[in-house]
Amino acid sequence: MKTITYSGSSRTIQGIALVAALFVAGCASIPAPTEQMAVSKAAVNSANSAGGxxxxxxxxxxxxxxxxxxxxxxxxxxxxxxxxxAEQAQVDAQLAASTARAAKAQKAASELQEGNRVLREELNRATQ
Structure with missing residues (x-):
């Protein structure tokens, strides 16, 4: 019994079959991202609560x-x-939350500086 092999085209066909099988398996095996969805929703809610x-x-x-x-x-x-x-939503929500917290911190710092200025003025008046 004679075996006929086509070394060049056989390998090409095998390669194409392997790539196709991996592609089909890859598409079929993507699980529902329920955990990522929950994490992202929590991040959006947190950003909203933070003043986003x-x-x-x-x-x-x-x-x-x-x-x-x-x-x-x-x-x-x-x-x-x-x-x-969902991943992009999480990143945007984290940016919104960080921006909101930074803005609030800046506002609080400005209010403290203003309070200190007023106290200094009162001290200066009291010592004169």
Missing amino acids: NEYAPVALRAAMEKMDAAERAMAREDYLIARQQ
Whole structure:
């Protein structure tokens, strides 16, 4: 019995089959990003509570829009897009929360400086 081999084209076909199998397996094996969705929702809520709506409205709005897109992708069972949108929403929400906290800290520092200035003026008047 004779075996006929086509060394060049056989390897090419095997390579294509392997890539196709990996692609199909990769698409089928993406789990629903339920944990990422929960973490991202918590980040958006935290940013909102931190004052993101007042101090970082653009970043908070972007986070909320991306979270909505992630939820729509979950409903379509497009888990890759859902994960990506949820991750981006989390980053935007963290930016909004950090910006809000920094703005609040700056405002508090300014109020303390103003309070110190007023106290110095009162001390100067009292010692004159």
